[in-house]
Amino acid sequence: MIRVSTSREAFGCIVDRYEEKLLRYLRRIMPGLGEDAYDVLQEVFIKTYVNVKGFDTTLSFSSWIYRIAHNEAVNWLRKKKVRPLTTELGEDDFQTFAESLEVSHGTHEQALTKDAVMRTLSQMPEKYYTVLVLHFLEGKSYEEISDILTTPSGTVATLIHRAKKQFSTIHEKHHD
Protein backbone atom coordinates (compact mmCIF):
# COMPACT_ATOMS: atom_id res chain seq x y z
CA MET A 1 0.00 0.00 0.00
CA ILE A 2 2.80 2.39 0.93
CA ARG A 3 4.74 1.68 -2.24
CA VAL A 4 1.70 2.21 -4.39
CA SER A 5 0.37 5.27 -2.65
CA THR A 6 3.50 7.36 -3.03
CA SER A 7 2.83 7.82 -6.72
CA ARG A 8 0.27 10.54 -7.26
CA GLU A 9 -1.90 8.50 -9.57
CA ALA A 10 -2.06 5.61 -7.16
CA PHE A 11 -2.89 8.05 -4.42
CA GLY A 12 -5.85 9.11 -6.54
CA CYS A 13 -7.14 5.54 -6.23
CA ILE A 14 -6.91 5.77 -2.46
CA VAL A 15 -8.92 9.00 -2.53
CA ASP A 16 -11.54 7.34 -4.70
CA ARG A 17 -11.70 4.36 -2.40
CA TYR A 18 -12.04 6.22 0.90
CA GLU A 19 -13.79 9.41 -0.15
CA GLU A 20 -17.32 8.22 0.44
CA LYS A 21 -16.57 6.27 3.63
CA LEU A 22 -14.69 9.13 5.24
CA LEU A 23 -17.21 11.76 4.23
CA ARG A 24 -19.95 9.64 5.78
CA TYR A 25 -17.88 9.14 8.93
CA LEU A 26 -17.13 12.85 9.24
CA ARG A 27 -20.80 13.69 8.86
CA ARG A 28 -21.71 11.13 11.46
CA ILE A 29 -19.32 12.37 14.10
CA MET A 30 -19.71 16.04 13.19
CA PRO A 31 -23.38 16.54 12.46
CA GLY A 32 -24.16 19.95 11.14
CA LEU A 33 -20.81 20.18 9.43
CA GLY A 34 -22.48 20.95 6.10
CA GLU A 35 -20.16 22.02 3.34
CA ASP A 36 -17.22 22.28 5.73
CA ALA A 37 -17.10 18.50 5.56
CA TYR A 38 -15.42 18.77 2.18
CA ASP A 39 -12.74 21.09 3.47
CA VAL A 40 -12.05 18.72 6.36
CA LEU A 41 -12.02 15.78 3.97
CA GLN A 42 -9.60 17.57 1.67
CA GLU A 43 -7.28 18.23 4.61
CA VAL A 44 -7.52 14.55 5.59
CA PHE A 45 -6.30 13.43 2.16
CA ILE A 46 -3.55 16.05 2.01
CA LYS A 47 -2.26 14.91 5.43
CA THR A 48 -2.49 11.29 4.37
CA TYR A 49 -0.39 12.06 1.29
CA VAL A 50 2.24 14.06 3.19
CA ASN A 51 2.57 11.48 5.99
CA VAL A 52 2.14 8.34 3.94
CA LYS A 53 5.73 7.19 4.52
CA GLY A 54 5.11 7.26 8.25
CA PHE A 55 2.30 4.72 7.96
CA ASP A 56 2.79 1.89 10.44
CA THR A 57 2.46 -1.25 8.33
CA THR A 58 1.33 -3.25 11.36
CA LEU A 59 -1.95 -1.32 11.22
CA SER A 60 -4.59 -1.62 8.57
CA PHE A 61 -4.50 1.31 6.17
CA SER A 62 -8.18 1.87 6.83
CA SER A 63 -7.57 2.36 10.58
CA TRP A 64 -4.76 4.77 9.84
CA ILE A 65 -6.74 6.97 7.46
CA TYR A 66 -9.73 6.91 9.83
CA ARG A 67 -7.38 8.09 12.57
CA ILE A 68 -6.30 11.03 10.45
CA ALA A 69 -9.93 11.82 9.68
CA HIS A 70 -10.89 11.58 13.33
CA ASN A 71 -8.04 13.86 14.45
CA GLU A 72 -8.89 16.35 11.74
CA ALA A 73 -12.52 16.37 12.85
CA VAL A 74 -11.50 16.94 16.47
CA ASN A 75 -9.19 19.78 15.40
CA TRP A 76 -11.95 21.33 13.35
CA LEU A 77 -14.36 21.21 16.29
CA ARG A 78 -11.72 22.71 18.55
CA LYS A 79 -10.92 25.47 16.08
CA LYS A 80 -14.56 26.36 15.64
CA LYS A 81 -15.16 25.94 19.38
CA VAL A 82 -18.32 23.96 18.79
CA ARG A 83 -19.53 20.56 19.78
CA PRO A 84 -21.94 18.45 17.78
CA LEU A 85 -25.25 19.25 19.38
CA THR A 86 -27.49 17.92 16.68
CA THR A 87 -27.20 14.36 15.59
CA GLU A 88 -28.46 13.49 12.15
CA LEU A 89 -29.36 9.90 11.51
CA GLY A 90 -30.31 8.29 8.24
CA GLU A 91 -33.00 5.61 8.27
CA ASP A 92 -30.42 2.80 8.07
CA ASP A 93 -28.31 4.29 10.85
CA PHE A 94 -31.38 4.62 13.05
CA GLN A 95 -32.31 0.96 12.50
CA THR A 96 -28.77 -0.15 13.23
CA PHE A 97 -28.61 1.88 16.41
CA ALA A 98 -32.02 0.75 17.62
CA GLU A 99 -31.11 -2.91 17.14
CA SER A 100 -27.54 -2.68 18.40
CA LEU A 101 -28.20 -0.64 21.50
CA GLU A 102 -30.88 -3.05 22.68
CA VAL A 103 -33.22 -0.33 23.83
CA SER A 104 -36.26 -1.91 25.42
CA HIS A 105 -39.10 -1.95 22.96
CA GLY A 106 -41.63 -3.17 25.53
CA THR A 107 -43.16 -0.16 27.21
CA HIS A 108 -41.49 2.41 25.03
CA GLU A 109 -42.26 0.92 21.69
CA GLN A 110 -44.11 4.02 20.59
CA ALA A 111 -41.34 6.24 21.79
CA LEU A 112 -38.52 4.45 20.01
CA THR A 113 -38.53 6.78 17.10
CA LYS A 114 -35.72 8.22 15.10
CA ASP A 115 -36.19 11.56 16.84
CA ALA A 116 -35.93 9.96 20.26
CA VAL A 117 -32.72 8.12 19.36
CA MET A 118 -31.25 11.28 17.86
CA ARG A 119 -32.19 13.31 20.92
CA THR A 120 -30.62 10.72 23.20
CA LEU A 121 -27.42 10.56 21.16
CA SER A 122 -27.18 14.35 21.14
CA GLN A 123 -27.05 14.37 24.91
CA MET A 124 -24.23 11.87 25.18
CA PRO A 125 -20.62 12.90 25.71
CA GLU A 126 -18.62 13.04 22.49
CA LYS A 127 -16.33 10.14 23.45
CA TYR A 128 -19.29 7.80 23.95
CA TYR A 129 -21.03 8.92 20.80
CA THR A 130 -17.83 8.44 18.77
CA VAL A 131 -17.26 4.83 19.90
CA LEU A 132 -20.89 3.99 19.21
CA VAL A 133 -20.62 5.40 15.69
CA LEU A 134 -17.35 3.57 15.03
CA HIS A 135 -18.54 0.25 16.41
CA PHE A 136 -22.17 0.06 15.32
CA LEU A 137 -22.35 2.28 12.24
CA GLU A 138 -18.86 1.95 10.80
CA GLY A 139 -18.63 -1.70 11.86
CA LYS A 140 -15.15 -1.35 13.37
CA SER A 141 -13.81 -3.95 15.78
CA TYR A 142 -12.44 -3.02 19.24
CA GLU A 143 -8.92 -3.40 17.90
CA GLU A 144 -9.61 -1.10 14.95
CA ILE A 145 -11.26 1.50 17.19
CA SER A 146 -8.24 1.27 19.46
CA ASP A 147 -6.00 2.09 16.47
CA ILE A 148 -8.25 4.90 15.25
CA LEU A 149 -8.67 6.64 18.60
CA THR A 150 -5.16 5.67 19.84
CA THR A 151 -6.66 4.24 23.00
CA PRO A 152 -5.98 0.81 24.57
CA SER A 153 -8.50 -1.78 23.34
CA GLY A 154 -9.53 -2.50 26.95
CA THR A 155 -10.52 1.13 27.30
CA VAL A 156 -12.52 0.91 24.06
CA ALA A 157 -14.49 -2.03 25.46
CA THR A 158 -15.18 -0.06 28.64
CA LEU A 159 -16.25 3.02 26.66
CA ILE A 160 -18.67 1.02 24.53
CA HIS A 161 -20.15 -0.68 27.58
CA ARG A 162 -20.62 2.64 29.36
CA ALA A 163 -21.97 4.31 26.22
CA LYS A 164 -24.64 1.63 25.84
CA LYS A 165 -25.55 1.94 29.48
CA GLN A 166 -25.76 5.70 29.30
CA PHE A 167 -27.82 5.53 26.13
CA SER A 168 -30.38 3.35 27.92
CA THR A 169 -30.40 5.60 30.98
CA ILE A 170 -30.97 8.81 29.01
CA HIS A 171 -33.52 7.14 26.78
CA GLU A 172 -35.45 5.77 29.76
CA LYS A 173 -35.36 9.15 31.48
CA HIS A 174 -37.00 10.79 28.51
CA HIS A 175 -39.97 8.50 28.85
CA ASP A 176 -40.46 8.49 32.59
Next chain:
Amino acid sequence: MIEKQYKDTETPHLSKKILDLIEQKGLSPKPKWHFFVREWVVWGMVGVALLVGSLATTLTIYIGNTSRFMERHIFFSDLLFLFRLVPFLWLLLLCIAIFYTVYAVRETRRGYKWSSSWLVAGAVGASIFIGASAHALGVGEAIDRYLLTEMPLYRPLTNFHPKMWMNMEQGVVAGTVTVVGEETFVLQKLDGEEIKVMVISEMDMRSPDELHEGMRVRIVGTSTIEGGETVFKSTAVEPFHGRGGPLFRGARLPPPPDMKER
Protein backbone atom coordinates in the same frame (compact mmCIF):
# COMPACT_ATOMS: atom_id res chain seq x y z
CA MET B 1 -10.34 24.88 -1.08
CA ILE B 2 -12.65 22.64 -2.93
CA GLU B 3 -14.62 24.51 -5.48
CA LYS B 4 -18.28 25.26 -5.12
CA GLN B 5 -19.05 23.21 -8.17
CA TYR B 6 -17.67 20.09 -6.52
CA LYS B 7 -19.54 20.75 -3.32
CA ASP B 8 -22.76 20.98 -5.25
CA THR B 9 -22.33 17.79 -7.21
CA GLU B 10 -20.83 15.97 -4.21
CA THR B 11 -19.48 13.11 -6.23
CA PRO B 12 -16.87 12.81 -8.89
CA HIS B 13 -13.30 13.75 -9.24
CA LEU B 14 -12.32 14.56 -5.68
CA SER B 15 -9.19 12.61 -6.42
CA LYS B 16 -8.41 14.90 -9.33
CA LYS B 17 -8.99 17.98 -7.19
CA ILE B 18 -6.73 16.62 -4.47
CA LEU B 19 -4.00 15.71 -6.93
CA ASP B 20 -4.22 19.15 -8.57
CA LEU B 21 -3.96 20.76 -5.18
CA ILE B 22 -0.94 18.62 -4.29
CA GLU B 23 0.71 19.71 -7.51
CA GLN B 24 -0.21 23.38 -7.07
CA LYS B 25 1.21 23.47 -3.55
CA GLY B 26 4.23 21.39 -4.57
CA LEU B 27 3.56 18.92 -1.76
CA SER B 28 5.47 15.68 -1.45
CA PRO B 29 5.48 12.91 1.17
CA LYS B 30 7.78 13.49 4.13
CA PRO B 31 10.81 11.19 3.91
CA LYS B 32 10.86 7.99 5.92
CA TRP B 33 13.83 9.13 8.01
CA HIS B 34 11.70 12.00 9.35
CA PHE B 35 9.44 9.46 11.07
CA PHE B 36 12.36 7.31 12.20
CA VAL B 37 14.09 10.30 13.76
CA ARG B 38 10.91 11.36 15.51
CA GLU B 39 10.41 7.85 16.90
CA TRP B 40 14.01 7.65 18.09
CA VAL B 41 13.80 11.07 19.71
CA VAL B 42 10.69 10.00 21.61
CA TRP B 43 12.31 6.73 22.71
CA GLY B 44 15.37 8.78 23.74
CA MET B 45 13.08 10.86 25.94
CA VAL B 46 11.73 7.64 27.46
CA GLY B 47 15.33 6.55 28.13
CA VAL B 48 16.27 9.84 29.77
CA ALA B 49 13.13 9.79 31.93
CA LEU B 50 13.88 6.20 32.99
CA LEU B 51 17.48 7.10 33.77
CA VAL B 52 16.41 10.03 35.93
CA GLY B 53 13.83 7.81 37.64
CA SER B 54 16.46 5.14 38.27
CA LEU B 55 18.94 7.65 39.71
CA ALA B 56 16.20 9.04 41.94
CA THR B 57 15.46 5.47 43.06
CA THR B 58 19.15 4.79 43.73
CA LEU B 59 19.42 7.89 45.88
CA THR B 60 16.13 7.15 47.63
CA ILE B 61 17.37 3.65 48.48
CA TYR B 62 20.78 4.92 49.54
CA ILE B 63 19.50 7.74 51.73
CA GLY B 64 16.71 5.53 53.03
CA ASN B 65 19.26 2.89 53.97
CA THR B 66 21.56 5.30 55.71
CA SER B 67 18.61 6.72 57.58
CA ARG B 68 17.59 3.24 58.60
CA PHE B 69 20.86 3.07 60.52
CA MET B 70 19.37 5.69 62.78
CA GLU B 71 15.82 4.45 62.70
CA ARG B 72 16.77 1.04 64.00
CA HIS B 73 18.35 2.52 67.05
CA ILE B 74 16.06 5.39 67.81
CA PHE B 75 12.69 4.91 69.45
CA PHE B 76 9.74 6.33 67.62
CA SER B 77 9.41 9.03 70.24
CA ASP B 78 10.56 11.77 67.93
CA LEU B 79 8.37 11.52 64.83
CA LEU B 80 9.53 14.86 63.48
CA PHE B 81 13.11 13.63 63.66
CA LEU B 82 12.17 10.51 61.69
CA PHE B 83 10.13 12.56 59.22
CA ARG B 84 13.23 14.54 58.36
CA LEU B 85 14.98 11.34 57.33
CA VAL B 86 12.62 10.75 54.37
CA PRO B 87 14.33 11.71 51.08
CA PHE B 88 11.44 13.82 49.75
CA LEU B 89 13.49 15.52 47.05
CA TRP B 90 14.35 12.22 45.36
CA LEU B 91 10.90 10.77 45.88
CA LEU B 92 9.44 13.84 44.18
CA LEU B 93 11.89 13.52 41.29
CA LEU B 94 11.04 9.82 41.00
CA CYS B 95 7.32 10.64 40.71
CA ILE B 96 8.00 13.29 38.05
CA ALA B 97 10.25 10.88 36.12
CA ILE B 98 7.60 8.14 36.19
CA PHE B 99 4.91 10.55 35.04
CA TYR B 100 7.15 11.75 32.21
CA THR B 101 8.11 8.18 31.22
CA VAL B 102 4.45 7.27 30.84
CA TYR B 103 3.80 10.44 28.84
CA ALA B 104 6.78 9.79 26.52
CA VAL B 105 5.88 6.12 25.93
CA ARG B 106 2.37 7.26 25.00
CA GLU B 107 3.95 9.49 22.34
CA THR B 108 5.66 6.55 20.64
CA ARG B 109 4.10 4.95 17.61
CA ARG B 110 2.46 2.09 19.50
CA GLY B 111 2.47 3.54 22.99
CA TYR B 112 -1.30 3.93 23.00
CA LYS B 113 -1.77 0.17 23.09
CA TRP B 114 -0.77 -0.05 26.76
CA SER B 115 -3.06 1.10 29.52
CA SER B 116 -1.83 3.77 31.90
CA SER B 117 -1.75 1.37 34.85
CA TRP B 118 0.54 -1.03 32.98
CA LEU B 119 2.78 1.83 31.89
CA VAL B 120 3.06 3.17 35.44
CA ALA B 121 3.79 -0.34 36.75
CA GLY B 122 6.43 -0.83 34.04
CA ALA B 123 8.07 2.54 34.71
CA VAL B 124 8.13 1.92 38.48
CA GLY B 125 9.45 -1.63 38.00
CA ALA B 126 12.19 -0.54 35.60
CA SER B 127 13.21 2.36 37.86
CA ILE B 128 13.41 0.06 40.89
CA PHE B 129 15.34 -2.63 39.01
CA ILE B 130 17.89 -0.25 37.48
CA GLY B 131 18.00 1.90 40.62
CA ALA B 132 18.61 -1.09 42.92
CA SER B 133 21.34 -2.39 40.59
CA ALA B 134 22.99 1.03 40.55
CA HIS B 135 22.72 1.18 44.35
CA ALA B 136 24.50 -2.17 44.62
CA LEU B 137 27.32 -0.67 42.56
CA GLY B 138 27.56 2.34 44.89
CA VAL B 139 26.24 4.83 42.33
CA GLY B 140 23.80 6.42 44.79
CA GLU B 141 26.49 7.00 47.38
CA ALA B 142 28.85 8.50 44.80
CA ILE B 143 26.24 10.89 43.45
CA ASP B 144 25.05 11.89 46.90
CA ARG B 145 28.58 12.57 48.08
CA TYR B 146 29.36 14.53 44.94
CA LEU B 147 26.26 16.67 45.32
CA LEU B 148 26.91 17.26 49.01
CA THR B 149 30.44 18.47 48.37
CA GLU B 150 30.04 20.23 45.04
CA MET B 151 26.55 21.72 45.15
CA PRO B 152 25.89 24.03 48.09
CA LEU B 153 22.22 24.20 47.18
CA TYR B 154 21.79 20.46 47.55
CA ARG B 155 22.24 20.28 51.32
CA PRO B 156 19.30 22.45 52.32
CA LEU B 157 17.11 20.45 49.93
CA THR B 158 17.88 17.11 51.52
CA ASN B 159 17.84 15.69 54.98
CA PHE B 160 21.55 16.10 55.43
CA HIS B 161 21.93 17.79 58.74
CA PRO B 162 25.18 17.23 60.60
CA LYS B 163 23.25 18.25 63.68
CA MET B 164 21.33 15.03 63.40
CA TRP B 165 24.55 13.27 64.22
CA MET B 166 25.21 15.44 67.22
CA ASN B 167 22.29 14.09 69.18
CA MET B 168 23.82 11.98 71.93
CA GLU B 169 20.56 12.00 73.88
CA GLN B 170 18.96 10.24 70.93
CA GLY B 171 21.90 7.84 70.88
CA VAL B 172 23.71 9.03 67.76
CA VAL B 173 27.02 10.76 67.33
CA ALA B 174 29.51 11.30 64.52
CA GLY B 175 33.02 12.58 64.20
CA THR B 176 36.64 11.69 63.54
CA VAL B 177 38.57 8.95 65.28
CA THR B 178 41.68 10.44 66.91
CA VAL B 179 43.05 7.61 69.05
CA VAL B 180 42.34 3.89 68.65
CA GLY B 181 42.65 1.57 71.64
CA GLU B 182 41.85 -2.12 72.07
CA GLU B 183 38.19 -1.83 72.95
CA THR B 184 37.88 1.91 73.06
CA PHE B 185 38.66 4.86 70.89
CA VAL B 186 38.57 8.61 71.17
CA LEU B 187 36.19 10.47 68.92
CA GLN B 188 36.38 14.12 68.05
CA LYS B 189 32.75 15.06 67.50
CA LEU B 190 31.63 17.30 64.66
CA ASP B 191 31.61 20.23 67.13
CA GLY B 192 35.24 19.56 68.10
CA GLU B 193 34.60 18.08 71.56
CA GLU B 194 36.39 14.79 72.27
CA ILE B 195 34.67 11.85 73.90
CA LYS B 196 35.66 8.34 74.80
CA VAL B 197 33.79 5.60 72.97
CA MET B 198 33.57 2.10 74.31
CA VAL B 199 32.69 -0.66 71.87
CA ILE B 200 30.23 -2.94 73.63
CA SER B 201 28.72 -4.70 70.65
CA GLU B 202 29.85 -5.56 67.19
CA MET B 203 26.41 -5.42 65.76
CA ASP B 204 26.29 -4.60 62.05
CA MET B 205 29.99 -5.06 61.72
CA ARG B 206 29.88 -7.50 58.91
CA SER B 207 32.73 -6.13 56.90
CA PRO B 208 36.24 -5.99 58.32
CA ASP B 209 36.84 -2.29 57.69
CA GLU B 210 39.10 -1.39 60.56
CA LEU B 211 39.00 1.78 62.54
CA HIS B 212 42.01 3.97 62.18
CA GLU B 213 43.03 7.43 63.19
CA GLY B 214 41.52 10.15 61.04
CA MET B 215 38.60 7.94 60.00
CA ARG B 216 35.18 9.60 60.07
CA VAL B 217 32.55 7.43 61.69
CA ARG B 218 28.99 7.57 62.89
CA ILE B 219 28.00 5.71 65.99
CA VAL B 220 24.80 4.53 67.60
CA GLY B 221 24.74 3.71 71.28
CA THR B 222 24.10 5.21 74.69
CA SER B 223 25.75 8.06 76.49
CA THR B 224 26.84 7.60 80.11
CA ILE B 225 29.01 9.34 82.65
CA GLU B 226 31.73 7.20 84.13
CA GLY B 227 34.07 8.73 86.67
CA GLY B 228 32.99 12.23 85.68
CA GLU B 229 33.89 11.54 82.06
CA THR B 230 31.41 11.21 79.20
CA VAL B 231 31.63 7.74 77.74
CA PHE B 232 29.62 6.71 74.72
CA LYS B 233 28.90 3.00 74.65
CA SER B 234 28.52 2.07 70.99
CA THR B 235 26.32 -0.68 69.65
CA ALA B 236 27.09 0.07 65.99
CA VAL B 237 29.85 1.93 64.23
CA GLU B 238 29.96 2.77 60.54
CA PRO B 239 32.11 4.90 58.27
CA PHE B 240 30.66 8.37 57.84
CA HIS B 241 31.16 9.70 54.35
CA GLY B 242 29.15 12.85 54.32
CA ARG B 243 25.84 11.14 54.85
CA GLY B 244 27.23 7.98 56.28
CA GLY B 245 27.98 5.24 53.77
CA PRO B 246 26.05 2.08 53.07
CA LEU B 247 24.87 -0.16 55.84
CA PHE B 248 26.57 -3.28 54.69
CA ARG B 249 29.99 -1.73 55.07
CA GLY B 250 30.44 -1.63 58.81
CA ALA B 251 33.54 -0.60 60.70
CA ARG B 252 35.11 -2.49 63.50
CA LEU B 253 37.94 -2.18 65.95
CA PRO B 254 41.05 -4.12 65.18
CA PRO B 255 40.77 -7.41 67.09
CA PRO B 256 43.11 -7.90 70.03
CA PRO B 257 46.19 -9.93 69.07
CA ASP B 258 44.93 -12.99 70.91
CA MET B 259 41.47 -12.82 69.36
CA LYS B 260 40.78 -14.92 66.30
CA GLU B 261 39.06 -13.44 63.29
CA ARG B 262 35.46 -14.54 63.15
